[in-house]
Amino acid sequence: AQSVTQLDSQVPVFEEAPVELRCNYSSSVSVYLFWYVQYPNQGLQLLLKYLSGSTLVKGINGFEAEFNKSQTSFHLRKPSVHISDTAEYFCAVSERGQAGTALIFGKGTTLSVSS
């Protein structure tokens, strides 16, 4: 069975500092990987996804993530964060061979950016 572990439940950083949100997954088959962001009182918005090809994926708002198959990780990074990046971030996987679009989510990481 698939599972997703987000290694940090809360990450506090100062504005303009770099940040890395860590995600590890467990699956016996190939997966697609996603990062979503949720702002207060809103639904989720896709930041980026890894389907195949280059292991470095660039997304919206200056975020990028690197897929590491040997370590089964998909860590999210941003070189310089802004106050507006304060939100909840979710890593998710989808099993390639399974029908449908169901996503398995991690428990989330709260990113708090302060000035």
Next chain:
Amino acid sequence: KAGVTQTPRYLIKTRGQQVTLSCSPISGHRSVSWYQQTPGQGLQFLFEYFSETQRNKGNFPGRFSGRQFSNSRSEMNVSTLELGDSALYLCASSLGAKEDEQYFGPGTRLTVT
């Protein structure tokens, strides 16, 4: 284009009652998925409908059911509500392929008292 809409946005029900939540997907999207979000369990997949057929189902009791109409709008029903059903219920729509981006609605906040 208009995003995913969910109605109602907030709902308060009493234990034992039933509730129906509605989701209108983005025009042209044939897949609608439902998720339950709670502080303790996080985001959990409930079920997915594609072209009026349930394509996938998560590990939830039979009290949770859904359907999809020919215009792709979807409803989710929870019968015999329990306190633990209090949650944010999110729906997401997409074109239907696993690689396609899923667009989430703002959710329905259900409180069971």
